[in-house]
Amino acid sequence: MNDERFPGLRRRGFLAATTGAATALALTGCGGSGETATSDGAPRRGGRLRAAFAGGGASETLDPHLASLFADAARAKALFDKLADYGADLSARPRLAERWESNKTLDRWQVTLRKAAFHDEKPVTAEDVLYSYRRIADPKQAFRAKASLEPIDLDASRATGERTIEFVLKRPTAEFPNVLAAFGAYVVPENATEFDDRPIGSGPFRFVSFAPGRSAVFRRFDDHWDGAPLLDEIEFVVANEESARVSALLGGQVEYAHELNPTTARAHEGGGQIEIVRLRNSAMQAFCMKTDRAPFDDKRVREAFFLIADRQELVDGALSGAGEVGNDLFGKGYEYYAADLPQRTQDLDRARALLKQAGAENLKVTLDTSAVAAGFTEAAGIFRDQAAKAGVTIDVRMGSKDSYWSDILDGGTLCCYRSGAMPVEAHISQRLLTDSTTNATKWRHKDFDALYQQAQSTRDRTERAAVYGRMQRRLYTEGGFLVWGFADWIIGTSRTVRGVERKAPANTLDWARFDRVWLA
Amino acid sequence: MDGGTSFVTRRVVLGAAQTVAVVLLVFVLTEALPGDAAVALAGDQPDPARVAAIREAMDLDRPAYERLTDWATGLLHGDFGTSLTSGRPVTRYIADGFGPTLTLAALTLALLVPLGFGLGVLAARHEGGLVDRLVSSVTLAVYAVPEFALGVLLVTVLALKLAWLPPTAVGHGTDLLAHPAVLVLPVLVLLSRPVCSLSRLVRAGMVDALASPYVAHARRCGVPGARVRYAHALPNALAPAVQQLARTVDWLLCGVIVVEALFVIPGLGTVLLNAVAERDVPVVQGLAVVFGVLTVLLNLGADLVAHRLTPRAGVAA
Numbered sequence A: 001m002n003d004e005r006f007p008g009l010r011r012r013g014f015l016a017a018t019t020g021a022a023t024a025l026a027l028t029g030c031g032g033s034g035e036t037a038t039s040d041g042a043p044r045r046g047g048r049l050r051a052a053f054a055g056g057g058a059s060e061t062l063d064p065h066l067a068s069l070f071a072d073a074a075r076a077k078a079l080f081d082k083l084a085d086y087g088a089d090l091s092a093r094p095r096l097a098e099r100w101e102s103n104k105t106l107d108r109w110q111v112t113l114r115k116a117a118f119h120d121e122k123p124v125t126a127e128d129v130l131y132s133y134r135r136i137a138d139p140k141q142a143f144r145a146k147a148s149l150e151p152i153d154l155d156a157s158r159a160t161g162e163r164t165i166e167f168v169l170k171r172p173t174a175e176f177p178n179v180l181a182a183f184g185a186y187v188v189p190e191n192a193t194e195f196d197d198r199p200i201g202s203g204p205f206r207f208v209s210f211a212p213g214r215s216a217v218f219r220r221f222d223d224h225w226d227g228a229p230l231l232d233e234i235e236f237v238v239a240n241e242e243s244a245r246v247s248a249l250l251g252g253q254v255e256y257a258h259e260l261n262p263t264t265a266r267a268h269e270g271g272g273q274i275e276i277v278r279l280r281n282s283a284m285q286a287f288c289m290k291t292d293r294a295p296f297d298d299k300r301v302r303e304a305f306f307l308i309a310d311r312q313e314l315v316d317g318a319l320s321g322a323g324e325v326g327n328d329l330f331g332k333g334y335e336y337y338a339a340d341l342p343q344r345t346q347d348l349d350r351a352r353a354l355l356k357q358a359g360a361e362n363l364k365v366t367l368d369t370s371a372v373a374a375g376f377t378e379a380a381g382i383f384r385d386q387a388a389k390a391g392v393t394i395d396v397r398m399g400s401k402d403s404y405w406s407d408i409l410d411g412g413t414l415c416c417y418r419s420g421a422m423p424v425e426a427h428i429s430q431r432l433l434t435d436s437t438t439n440a441t442k443w444r445h446k447d448f449d450a451l452y453q454q455a456q457s458t459r460d461r462t463e464r465a466a467v468y469g470r471m472q473r474r475l476y477t478e479g480g481f482l483v484w485g486f487a488d489w490i491i492g493t494s495r496t497v498r499g500v501e502r503k504a505p506a507n508t509l510d511w512a513r514f515d516r517v518w519l520a
Numbered sequence B: 001m002d003g004g005t006s007f008v009t010r011r012v013v014l015g016a017a018q019t020v021a022v023v024l025l026v027f028v029l030t031e032a033l034p035g036d037a038a039v040a041l042a043g044d045q046p047d048p049a050r051v052a053a054i055r056e057a058m059d060l061d062r063p064a065y066e067r068l069t070d071w072a073t074g075l076l077h078g079d080f081g082t083s084l085t086s087g088r089p090v091t092r093y094i095a096d097g098f099g100p101t102l103t104l105a106a107l108t109l110a111l112l113v114p115l116g117f118g119l120g121v122l123a124a125r126h127e128g129g130l131v132d133r134l135v136s137s138v139t140l141a142v143y144a145v146p147e148f149a150l151g152v153l154l155v156t157v158l159a160l161k162l163a164w165l166p167p168t169a170v171g172h173g174t175d176l177l178a179h180p181a182v183l184v185l186p187v188l189v190l191l192s193r194p195v196c197s198l199s200r201l202v203r204a205g206m207v208d209a210l211a212s213p214y215v216a217h218a219r220r221c222g223v224p225g226a227r228v229r230y231a232h233a234l235p236n237a238l239a240p241a242v243q244q245l246a247r248t249v250d251w252l253l254c255g256v257i258v259v260e261a262l263f264v265i266p267g268l269g270t271v272l273l274n275a276v277a278e279r280d281v282p283v284v285q286g287l288a289v290v291f292g293v294l295t296v297l298l299n300l301g302a303d304l305v306a307h308r309l310t311p312r313a314g315v316a317a
Helices: A025-036 A070-079 A126-137 A176-180 A242-250 A262-268 A299-308 A311-318 A348-357 A376-389 A404-410 A424-431 A446-456 A461-478 B002-032 B037-042 B048-057 B064-076 B090-125 B130-143 B147-161 B181-210 B213-220 B225-263 B268-277 B281-309
Strands: A048-053 A084-086 A092-094 A097-102 A108-113 A164-168 A205-211 A215-220 A233-238 A256-258 A274-289 A323-325 A364-370 A393-399 A414-420 A481-494
Touching: A048 A070, A048 A242, A070 A205, A070 A215, A070 A233, A070 A256, A084 A176, A092 A097, A092 A176, A097 A176, A108 A126, A126 A164, A205 A233, A242 A256, A242 A262, A242 A481, A242 B147, A242 B225, A262 A274, A262 A481, A274 A299, A274 A323, A274 A376, A299 A348, A299 A376, A299 A461, A299 A481, A311 A323, A311 A376, A311 A481, A364 A376, A364 A404, A376 A393, A376 A414, A393 A404, A404 B037, A424 A446, A424 A461, A446 A461, B002 B064, B002 B281, B037 B048, B064 B281, B090 B130, B090 B181, B090 B225, B090 B268, B090 B281, B130 B181, B147 B181, B147 B225, B181 B225, B213 B225, B225 B268, B225 B281, B268 B281
Parallel strands: A048 A233, A048 A256, A364 A393, A364 A414
Antiparallel strands: A084 A092, A097 A108, A108 A164, A205 A215, A215 A233, A256 A481, A274 A414, A274 A481, A323 A481
């Protein structure tokens, strides 16, 4: 009900499968003072910041392993820590883990924890980490990070000391630190099972109060290993309606509003009333072609579709200009992204010629879309018009927004798609391998799988980058994702808020990181 | 008296049957929605194994009739079941959401009755005159504005431009009465449409009654104007108005959904909306029972009042 009032953005949709994290102090330090502090630059202590997020209503929980909404992730980040988290380029940065090193074959990793304490002053130990990971991996449960932790053989892994853990992996995994940074892989105290009533974490804030769907108040944890936050308190409030978040921000009821519309941002950008922060490259926007069925089982048809898209028009129309054009590859600006490939542009003549070669003239295709995410229905309409110019008839079909992701996984041939930030490697392993669980393009190639295994067994970073480069070139020429853009994630703050990182895509460490924010 | 009792009994039995029907219908419709709670929860990570695991953890792999039976049995013991998504008892959802919604509805109703009747009587007194035309055109115009648009408009003008009132109730949780300022705009929005329909109904009833032979007779007998209006004419306009009022209260519970979203008030409407989106069937069912029972009770009450006011007319529910 009320589809138009509650655009899909607010719901479970986005949650990038892996989250991340972390740029440590250095990045925040310069980002914070250089970029955002307009006047009085010196960080100041004190105050309570109120932040409005879209939330999950009365079903919300503080169990960090159940986190699936942005609001959950932001709260979990305040209360808990992960071993690692993602920097702005989606590479893993150490957090609770002070360092990690692998054996020669990359299937055993020694992780050393830094000296850190939980809110009840007990130290964070190797046993806590193992307990947390085993809880996530419990086969009887369905925690979100379970798939990310799959490479670890938890039965064989063990604590080798108070603060050292030996992780035994099922196969060589060069990108193992990404696993430590996975979305929802938070460290909780050993034997913790109940989180809604006084949860104990090791994060920068400690629990004060929580009313599901309404408000969560946390106070500064002075003994946090990364230094105490500047704010005295942070309050998360839930406002699902975008207009309510904007009103509350403009009316001074909150100081930070997550997830604003591009039109709102344009109306207030430079207006002096509030600050608009655009987190670039936060959401990949794509059309997804099923490569195992007609007409997209012919790579010439896929290439023709790549050439049909006028990407700038899609970004302007479907994202209201709040984004950048894509180049049919995931992860613009991220580590290992193949930035050297030429930007693809519209070429209708070549597209028509390719379709003719493939015997697919007067092609008719159904494009599945839904109000599940901002811009989806608009993108479908625009692409339908662009395709018509190349002689392709696209029939746009609206689907249910609550079951969309599951409907399009195996059904249909062409659909709107998007993804939150995650490392390029995670995108490949979750979506593009033969046994990937969410392989929406049905991209199944043994040689491609082999390249992935090769990358994971390659110790040298440059050599590994070369392998990722080869894989991405293949996807660029004949893959199933027509990545037409990358949407900005838009945040509004009141003028007094300082230290909000501008370079962190949604779901990385510095996104929604309130321990570095202060009120001027 | 006998007629009255059997009427009440009939209405109560009918009401109970209606409630059961509503609950069954809600269950069937929720089952018929594409996707279940497991799919909705899996979101953009619809890993089939994960969906299956969620489904099993939620007992969704059991047949629908079994789940319905279990739930209905629990209901007879006053147990509304537990939420699929959080595992918290449904009664807690309802108890938490009830306060804000009830506050809004009660305040609206408290203002609606004097305002609606007052405006209706006022317009009827000046039938065809300037006041009547003014009241009629304003009520018609306001009635035509959807609540959502009206809400946004009021927030922009009264809260953001003039800064007279807080734009939302964000952060106040359920303790709304402690911050009466946050209630002004939501109540205004809720009030806007029912006031219009109610006052127009009262006006029409009054105009009819004032033109009736018995009012003319009362006037001929020298009964003072105010007495004619309030003691003789108004009760006749009252019966349809009371029933309209009962319907308005149902509507308030729905209108509240929009208002709650717009002003961030965590009431039943918000709970319902989230529960539907998450396919949290026990919560939806629990709310359906509550809404169903409320509706039945309100209409029962209204029918009884109407029955008393116009005993001969009989009552078509």
